[in-house]
Amino acid sequence: MASTLYEKIFKRHVVREDNDTFLIYIDRHLIHEVTSPQAFEGLRSANRSIWRANSILAVPDHNVPTTDRKLGILDPVSKIQVDTLDSNCDQYRLTQFKMNDQRQGIVHVIGPEQGSTLPGMTIVCGDSHTSTHGAFGSLAMGIGTSEVEHVLATQCLIVRKFKTMQVNVTGNVSDYISAKDIALHIIGKIGTAGGNGYAIEFSGPTINELSMEGRMTLCNMSIEAGSRVGLIGVDSKTIDYLEGRPFSPNGDLWNKAVDDWKNLVSDEGAVFDKVINVDASIIQPQVTWGTSPEMVCGINEVIPNPKQQVKESNKKGYEKALEYMGLEQGTNITDIFLDKIFIGSCTNSRIEDLRVAANIVKEKKVATNIKQALVVPGSGLVKKQAEKEGLDKIFIEAGFEWREPGCSMCLAMNADRLEKEERCASTSNRNFEGRQGKGGRTHLVSPQMAAAAAIHGRFVDIREID
Amino acid sequence: MLPINKHDGIVIPLDRSNVDTDAIIPKQFLKSIKRSGFGPNLFDEWRYLDRGEPGKELAVRKVNPEFVLNKPQYKNGTILLARENFGCGSSREHAPWALLDFGIRIILAPSFADIFYGNCFKNGILPIPINKNITDLFFEKAQSEEGLRLNIDLEIQKIIDGNDSYSFDIDMFKKYCLLEGLDEIGLTLKNKADIKNFENNYHSQFPWLTK
Numbered sequence A: 001m002a003s004t005l006y007e008k009i010f011k012r013h014v015v016r017e018d019n020d021t022f023l024i025y026i027d028r029h030l031i032h033e034v035t036s037p038q039a040f041e042g043l044r045s046a047n048r049s050i051w052r053a054n055s056i057l058a059v060p061d062h063n064v065p066t067t068d069r070k071l072g073i074l075d076p077v078s079k080i081q082v083d084t085l086d087s088n089c090d091q092y093r094l095t096q097f098k099m100n101d102q103r104q105g106i107v108h109v110i111g112p113e114q115g116s117t118l119p120g121m122t123i124v125c126g127d128s129h130t131s132t133h134g135a136f137g138s139l140a141m142g143i144g145t146s147e148v149e150h151v152l153a154t155q156c157l158i159v160r161k162f163k164t165m166q167v168n169v170t171g172n173v174s175d176y177i178s179a180k181d182i183a184l185h186i187i188g189k190i191g192t193a194g195g196n197g198y199a200i201e202f203s204g205p206t207i208n209e210l211s212m213e214g215r216m217t218l219c220n221m222s223i224e225a226g227s228r229v230g231l232i233g234v235d236s237k238t239i240d241y242l243e244g245r246p247f248s249p250n251g252d253l254w255n256k257a258v259d260d261w262k263n264l265v266s267d268e269g270a271v272f273d274k275v276i277n278v279d280a281s282i283i284q285p286q287v288t289w290g291t292s293p294e295m296v297c298g299i300n301e302v303i304p305n306p307k308q309q310v311k312e313s314n315k316k317g318y319e320k321a322l323e324y325m326g327l328e329q330g331t332n333i334t335d336i337f338l339d340k341i342f343i344g345s346c347t348n349s350r351i352e353d354l355r356v357a358a359n360i361v362k363e364k365k366v367a368t369n370i371k372q373a374l375v376v377p378g379s380g381l382v383k384k385q386a387e388k389e390g391l392d393k394i395f396i397e398a399g400f401e402w403r404e405p406g407c408s409m410c411l412a413m414n415a416d417r418l419e420k421e422e423r424c425a426s427t428s429n430r431n432f433e434g435r436q437g438k439g440g441r442t443h444l445v446s447p448q449m450a451a452a453a454a455i456h457g458r459f460v461d462i463r464e465i466d
Numbered sequence B: 001m002l003p004i005n006k007h008d009g010i011v012i013p014l015d016r017s018n019v020d021t022d023a024i025i026p027k028q029f030l031k032s033i034k035r036s037g038f039g040p041n042l043f044d045e046w047r048y049l050d051r052g053e054p055g056k057e058l059a060v061r062k063v064n065p066e067f068v069l070n071k072p073q074y075k076n077g078t079i080l081l082a083r084e085n086f087g088c089g090s091s092r093e094h095a096p097w098a099l100l101d102f103g104i105r106i107i108l109a110p111s112f113a114d115i116f117y118g119n120c121f122k123n124g125i126l127p128i129p130i131n132k133n134i135t136d137l138f139f140e141k142a143q144s145e146e147g148l149r150l151n152i153d154l155e156i157q158k159i160i161d162g163n164d165s166y167s168f169d170i171d172m173f174k175k176y177c178l179l180e181g182l183d184e185i186g187l188t189l190k191n192k193a194d195i196k197n198f199e200n201n202y203h204s205q206f207p208w209l210t211k
Ligand code: SF4
Pocket: A061, A062, A106, A107, A108, A127, A129, A345, A346, A347, A406, A407, A410, A411, A428, A429
């Protein structure tokens, strides 16, 4: 019988089945400092050991400073958390890229970069954006800390099957429309709860055209549509990307693996519980205007009128959002002025993101109304590559700050944050109230759009600037 | 884990949809390496007018009198009522820890985000999806002067409001764990031999996945 990609991967990992509850085996466990300390503590207090230490790759990313690291971590509470990760990893002899290791970076950037994310794997991490890794035809999902402890102790997870949703994307997009715009457009269409209970597989000609980095951006955002799992079938791009990476198999094993990976696509005729068709050719550069990623529109649109919403809950939600954002219905998106710019996060901090942003700011200057413009590469290796290409200079000359890798202003757990009522064009994934700092106002956009907003001090249509 | 069987409590009406885990417990409190002590900072940005920081004395905080948790009639509430898609956003288990630490044992909403929903069960909180009409009815009652007290009976899967009662669905395994307050890791480790067996076969079939 024809199976979906999700079913194929799921089936390989079933250890036991009881009614509709499954015990599934986990191949890769990624760990960061925020959601793991209580899990290690739980393990110790129950006198349990780690089932398979070499399934684990750990890295500190949320709390690390993005300025000069020679000074260490100044915030004492952040420091305890990072030190705790270090000591847990040392105690159990786990592979960790410590803060000053050049391979350190955001957990969802370094997994694929190292080849530690491979097709067909089950991958978990105590972090909702684990969905990113699904771009490689793996079953990757975010879990809570109790589940982190469960996987540490048993290498397994107790789960039920998700329903499957196919999001089929067709239509050509120009160079100005990125995977981020496609993701935001889809979320706008199905809503932030549209994917609840589903594993979403993205497919269709537009997805095939995306680079691996673009695919990661898209799968990263699937959780913002409510879906814990985003998936894309394996093709030659997947395989080319992984070849020669440090954790990728090599020699004879590589050939064997590639033979297997080629089957990791949904079969022709596989049936999904739900199918959504998206025409990408109509997608404009997207900008969120509210406090949920589904509150999004095209750059040429105006902020919607809450009263004209069909859904009763939307009326209230839209009103609250506009109040928080300090915006009025009917305002042109291009009339929104900004205070800060953030280019970074596990959504958009890879080398291609930095290249397109640099291309826009090249030989230009950040507008005078912008108080701060940050570029935070996703990993030390991304940073190194960007410096090799001279991108750091382009950004610095334009007036951006060029930082050390980490989560930074995506969630403002370190010193990088918005102050009250500051407005930010951000390439991250969440525009919730207070996400980038209490009272801060976040607009989610693509790296190109953020770069252009830095230069113009407000949102502009990147298709119209020179 | 604290078991739940029957629970009787005051309903706190939080009239919002898409309440995300960043709102339930803001990130600056995630720096703790413990599981407890998050209660005072539950919904911190809505509950207080000043910016909360870990370690800041509660006595110096400016309380927002408008926020539902600060209204005297809901102070001892243990049942939280909210709108659609409760618990969306980050996977942080600090969100259920904060709710539990405050004293919430039951959450009623038309829908929940998946990760949050699962995390609740691991911490002795019972999230119950209820339909839109019942949601509206409960909001009306809970926001009225008399307020609303509900009785939740997990064993028979019913929400009891005086003479009225409403059934709810729940996964059998989750119900069993919650009723018994069971440790899932202990349960899984009973299958140690199966896991070992599986692992050996699996790794001989996919030898590139052993490192
Ligand atoms: S970059 Fe942002 S979304 Fe990604 S893992 Fe870090 S905090 Fe989470």
